[in-house]
Amino acid sequence: MENMEQQKRDVVEYCRKLRVSQRPPYHCPNANCLKVYRSICGLQSHLLTVDHTGSSTPASGRRKVSSQLHSPATAQLLDTPAVTSLTYAEAQNTVQFELDGRLTRVNIHDRLELHCIDAQAEPRPGTELQVAELQDNKSVFPEPLFRILDSYVLKDAPPMPSSYIRFVECPAEELDARVEYELDEQDCAWLQLMNELRASKGLPKVREDVLELLMDRLEKECYFQVQRRNKASDADDAPLGDDDAVCCICMVGECHASNAILFCDMCNLAVHQDCYGVPYIPEGQWLCRRCLQSPSRAVSCLLCPNKGGAFKQTDRGCWVHVVCAMWIPEVRFANPVFLEPVDSIELIPAARWKLTCYLCRKRGVGTCVQCHKTNCYVPFHVTCAQHAGLYMRLSKSCTGSTMDPGPVCVQRTVYCGTHSPGATPSELSQQAARRPASTWLSTSVSIPTIPLDRIQEIASLVDVEKKSQFVLRVIAYWSLKRQLYNGVPLLRRLQVSSSTHAPNKQPAITADGGADHKGVVQVTRVRQHMERARLLCELLRKRERLKAKMFRMKERCLELELQALVCFLRRLWELIQARDINNIFSEPVDTSKVAGYAEIVARPMDLSTMRSKIDNWEYPSLDAFEQDFDLMIDNCLAFNARDTIYYKAGVRMRSKCGAILSQARSDLASSCIDPDTGVLLSLTTKQQCPPSAEEIAKQVEALVERCKVQPSAEDVSQLQCLLGGAEDLARGPGRSKLIRSIKSHLKIARRKLTLGAGPGVLSRRKARAGARGCYKTAASSP
Numbered sequence: 001m002e003n004m005e006q007q008k009r010d011v012v013e014y015c016r017k018l019r020v021s022q023r024p025p026y027h028c029p030n031a032n033c034l035k036v037y038r039s040i041c042g043l044q045s046h047l048l049t050v051d052h053t054g055s056s057t058p059a060s061g062r063r064k065v066s067s068q069l070h071s072p073a074t075a076q077l078l079d080t081p082a083v084t085s086l087t088y089a090e091a092q093n094t095v096q097f098e099l100d101g102r103l104t105r106v107n108i109h110d111r112l113e114l115h116c117i118d119a120q121a122e123p124r125p126g127t128e129l130q131v132a133e134l135q136d137n138k139s140v141f142p143e144p145l146f147r148i149l150d151s152y153v154l155k156d157a158p159p160m161p162s163s164y165i166r167f168v169e170c171p172a173e174e175l176d177a178r179v180e181y182e183l184d185e186q187d188c189a190w191l192q193l194m195n196e197l198r199a200s201k202g203l204p205k206v207r208e209d210v211l212e213l214l215m216d217r218l219e220k221e222c223y224f225q226v227q228r229r230n231k232a233s234d235a236d237d238a239p240l241g242d243d244d245a246v247c248c249i250c251m252v253g254e255c256h257a258s259n260a261i262l263f264c265d266m267c268n269l270a271v272h273q274d275c276y277g278v279p280y281i282p283e284g285q286w287l288c289r290r291c292l293q294s295p296s297r298a299v300s301c302l303l304c305p306n307k308g309g310a311f312k313q314t315d316r317g318c319w320v321h322v323v324c325a326m327w328i329p330e331v332r333f334a335n336p337v338f339l340e341p342v343d344s345i346e347l348i349p350a351a352r353w354k355l356t357c358y359l360c361r362k363r364g365v366g367t368c369v370q371c372h373k374t375n376c377y378v379p380f381h382v383t384c385a386q387h388a389g390l391y392m393r394l395s396k397s398c399t400g401s402t403m404d405p406g407p408v409c410v411q412r413t414v415y416c417g418t419h420s421p422g423a424t425p426s427e428l429s430q431q432a433a434r435r436p437a438s439t440w441l442s443t444s445v446s447i448p449t450i451p452l453d454r455i456q457e458i459a460s461l462v463d464v465e466k467k468s469q470f471v472l473r474v475i476a477y478w479s480l481k482r483q484l485y486n487g488v489p490l491l492r493r494l495q496v497s498s499s500t501h502a503p504n505k506q507p508a509i510t511a512d513g514g515a516d517h518k519g520v521v522q523v524t525r526v527r528q529h530m531e532r533a534r535l536l537c538e539l540l541r542k543r544e545r546l547k548a549k550m551f552r553m554k555e556r557c558l559e560l561e562l563q564a565l566v567c568f569l570r571r572l573w574e575l576i577q578a579r580d581i582n583n584i585f586s587e588p589v590d591t592s593k594v595a596g597y598a599e600i601v602a603r604p605m606d607l608s609t610m611r612s613k614i615d616n617w618e619y620p621s622l623d624a625f626e627q628d629f630d631l632m633i634d635n636c637l638a639f640n641a642r643d644t645i646y647y648k649a650g651v652r653m654r655s656k657c658g659a660i661l662s663q664a665r666s667d668l669a670s671s672c673i674d675p676d677t678g679v680l681l682s683l684t685t686k687q688q689c690p691p692s693a694e695e696i697a698k699q700v701e702a703l704v705e706r707c708k709v710q711p712s713a714e715d716v717s718q719l720q721c722l723l724g725g726a727e728d729l730a731r732g733p734g735r736s737k738l739i740r741s742i743k744s745h746l747k748i749a750r751r752k753l754t755l756g757a758g759p760g761v762l763s764r765r766k767a768r769a770g771a772r773g774c775y776k777t778a779a780s781s782p
Contacts, residue, residue: 008048015044021103180491181216183208190477194470203465210462214474215490217458221450223494249275249310249323251386256538266291266488271310276322277339289313289340296485302345303328304366304381315343327369327382327392327412355379358416359388371416378416391420450475565678568671569614569625572664576629577607579656584649585632600639605632620678622668626661693734696726700738704745711749719746 018026019040026043028035030052037043096105106112170178183191188208195205245261246253249271255261259274265285273279276288290299290311299311303324310322315334320342325331330347333339348367355370356363357380368379385392393413415421459471481490560567580586588606591598605628619625636650672680691699700722707715723742729735 011044011047015040015047018043022098175493176220179209179213179216180493181212181219183212183215186481187211187215194473198466206464206470210464211474213461214458214471215478217461218450218475218478219489219491219494221454221458223489225450245270247272247275249326256535262286264288264291266295269310271322276310277312277333277335277337279337290319294319295488298484301366301383303331304383305360305362306381306383306387309383312340312342314345315341316345318345320345321383323386324366324382326394327414328367329412352379357381357384359384369412369414371419372413373415373419376416376419378418380416385414388417390417391415561680563617563678564671564673564680565619565621566614566617568664568668568673569619569622570611572625572660573607573611573614575660576657579653579660580607580649582649584646585636585653597639601635603631604635607632622665629657629661691725693726693729693738696722696729697738697741700742700745707745707749707752711753713753716746716749716753719749 014029024038024040025036026038026040028043028046033050033052035043035046035050037046093108094105095108096103098104191206191208191211198205245263247261247270252272253261255272259272260281261270261272262276262278262281263270264287266287267290269288269291271278271288273281278286288310293313298307299319300307301309301311301321301324302314302318303320306321311319312322312325313319320331322339325333325339325342328348330344330349331342332344334341334343352367354364355368357368358378359380362381366381368381369385370376370380371378380388380390391414395411395413455471455475459467462471464470482488577586585607587608588604589597589601597604610625610628610632613619613628614625633650633654636646636653640646640650674680700719703715703719703722719742723739723746726735726738726742729738
C-alpha cells in the first residue's frame with residue numbers, strides 16, 4: 001500500500017516537472033506505449049490507471065501504477081529541480097536547449113569539453129551508419145599526372161589578313177527583288193490550317209516558301225502604290241500636317257518651341273511634349289508608348305471603356321489613358337517629368353468603380369468622376385466627358401504665402417452637361433448622342449488597295465492548284481494582319497522608309513518644277529512671318545502683364561507713403577471682420593424688416609460702413625475708428641435682448657476685438673506714422689534721425705581741433721550735446737569708449753575756459769573756495 005502511494009507521488013511529481021520543461025503534446029514515457037495526450041492531466045490519468053508491466057488488474061478496478069516511471073530517463077527528470085524563469089541578466093549569458101527530453105542550461109563563459117568520434121571506440125547505438133559514411137567519404141585530392149614531349153614544336157601564328165570583312169548593304173533595287181519576309185508562328189499556324197483544309201479536298205499542301213513569296217510581294221506592292229500616290233499628288237496642294245493638329249490629351253492646338261506637338265510615326269498620335277511627358281524631342285522617328293511596347297496587340301484603358309488615344313503603363317503592367325490619370329484625383333504619376341508609370345490606382349474607392357456613366361450608359365466599366373456642382377452627383381468617364389465637350393479646367397494653386405509658396409496643388413473642375421457654363425442642358429447630351437462613345441477615340445487604319453492587274457502578276461509567280469482561291473485567302477489574311485498591326489508594314493525596312501513620310505513633314509520640292517518650288521518657299525516664308533508675329537504678341541502680352549503688376553505695386557507703395565494710416569486701418573478692419581464668423585455685423589440692419597430699430601438706434605453703424613469710411617479717408621485717427629466700433633457694439637447690445645444670439649455675438653465681438661484694438665494702439669505708437677497727418681515720419685523727418693557713433697566721433701574730433709587754442713562756451717555746450725547723443729546710442733563696446741573720450745575732452749575744455757577768464761572771476765572763485773574751506777575747518781573742530 002505504501003509502495004502504491006509512493007508511485008502516485010512520483011507520477012504527480014513527474015507530471016509537474018514535465019509541464020514546466022516541455023510543451024504539449026505529451027508522450028507516455030514507456031517506449032512500447034504510443035499514447036499521446038494534449039494535456040498533462042490526461043497523461044497523469046494514463047500513468048495512474050494503466051499497468052505497463054503486464055500484471056493482472058487489481059480487485060479495486062484500477063491497474064497498478066506503471067513501473068516505467070522508475071526508468072533512467074524518468075528518474076533523471078524526477079531528480080531535476082523545478083525549472084524557474086531566468087532574469088534579464090541571466091538570459092543574456094545563458095543558452096537553454098532541450099536534450100533527450102531534459103531542459104539544459106549552459107553558461108556562455110563556461111568551458112565545454114569537445115568529444116570526437118573514434119573509429120576504434122565502440123559507437124553508440126544508431127551511430128554505426130554515420131561512422132561508416134564518414135570513413136567512406138574521406139576526401140582525397142587528386143595528384144596531377146603529366147609528361148614532356150620532345151617532338152612538340154610550337155607553330156607560328158597565321159599572318160594577318162590584308163583587309164577585314166566588310167558588310168556592303170545591298171541597293172534598294174536588289175532588295176526589292178529578294179524575298180525578305182519570314183514566316184512567324186502566326187503565319188505557320190494559318191498555313192497549317194489551310195493545308196488541312198486543302199488535304200480534306202484532295203489538294204496538295206502549300207510550301208512555306210510559297211507563302212513567304214506572296215506575303216513579300218504584297219507588302220512591297222503596297223509600298224510601291226503609296227510611293228506612286230505621293231509622287232502623283234501636287235506639293236502645293238498638300239497641306240502641312242501640323243497646321244490643324246490638336247493634342248488628344250488637352251484638346252488644344254497651340255504650341256511653341258518648348259512645347260511642340262509630336263506625331264507618332266506608327267499610329268499618327270498627336271500630343272504635346274508637356275502633356276505626354278517628352279522633355280526632349282528625339283532624333284529620327286518617335287513612337288508613343290503603346291506602339292513602342294505593344295505594337296501588334298490592342299490595349300484597353302483600365303479606367304474607361306474607350307479605345308485609342310494616348311496611353312501610359314501603370315506600375316502593375318496595365319494601360320490607362322493619360323487624360324484619365326490626370327483627372328481622377330486618387331491617381332498619381334510616379335515621375336512628374338516623364339509622366340510614367342501611373343500608380344495609386346488601388347486608392348480609388350470601390351464605389352466609384354460601380355457608377356454608371358450617363359454619356360455611354362455603361363456600368364462597372366472603368367471608374368467615373370462626378371460633377372463639380374454642389375449637390376450634383378452625375379457620373380461620367382473622363383474620355384466621354386472630353387469628347388462630349390463638357391466643361392473641364394485644370395488650375396494650379398499654392399498653399400503657402402507669397403514669400404514661401406509651398407507645394408503646388410492642382411484643382412480639377414468638371415461639370416456635367418446641365419451645369420456646364422455657357423451651354424444649355426440639352427445641347428451637350430444631344431451632341432454626345434449623335435456620336436457613339438465607342439468611336440470617340442477609335443483610330444482609323446487605312447490599308448492601301450492593290451490593283452487587280454498587279455494581283456494577277458503576283459499570282460503568276462507561284463504554281464499551286466486552285467491558285468485563285470488560295471491567293472484571295474492570302475490577300476484577306478494579309479489585310480487582317482496589317483489591321484492588327486495598325487497599318488504598319490510587316491517588313492522592318494519598309495517601316496523605316498515609311499516613317500520619313502509622316503504627315504508632319506513638309507512636301508518634297510521637285511527639281512523640275514519651278515512653280516512648285518516658289519509656292520513652297522512662299523508658304524514657308526508666310527508661316528515664318530506668322531510664327532514671328534505670334535511670338536511678338538506673346539512677348540507683348542507678357543510685358544503688359546508685368547507692367548500692370550509693377551504699377552499695382554507702385555500704387556500700393558505710394559498709398560503707404562501718403563496714407564499710411566489708411567493702410568493701417570484697412571488691415572485692422574480685416575482682422576475685426578474675420579472675427580465676425582456669422583456675418584452679423586457685416587451689413588447694415590434693414591429697418592423695413594426689423595420693426596422699431598430706428599426708434600431705439602439713432603446712429604446705426606456696421607462693418608461695411610466703416611470700410612467705406614476708411615476708403616474715403618474719413619478717419620483722422622485711430623480713436624475715431626474705435627468710436628465707430630464701440631457704437632456698433634453698443635447698438636447691438638441696446639436693441640437685442642440678453643438671451644438672443646445677436647446679444648451674445650456682440651459681447652463676444654467686444655471681448656475678442658478689444659485685444660486687437662489695444663495691440664493696434666501700441667503698434668501705432670511705436671510706428672513711424674504721424675498721428676496728425678497720417679504720413680510716414682521716416683520720409684519727412686529723415687534729417688531728425690539720431691546720428692550714429694561714427695558721426696558723433698567725427699564731430700568730437702572737429703570740436704577738439706577747434707578747442708586746442710581757446711574753447712568757447714558754445715563749444716562746451718556742443719560737447720555736452722554730443723555727450724547726450726552718445727548716451728542715447730545702443731549699448732555696445734564703442735559706446736562706452738566714445739562716452740569716456742567725450743567726457744575727458746569736455747573736462748579739458750572747461751578747464752581751459754576757466755583759466756582763460758578774467759582776474760575778477762578767479763578772485764571770486766578763490767573767495768568762495770576759501771569760505772568753503774573755513775566752513776569745513778570750523779565744522780571739524782571740537
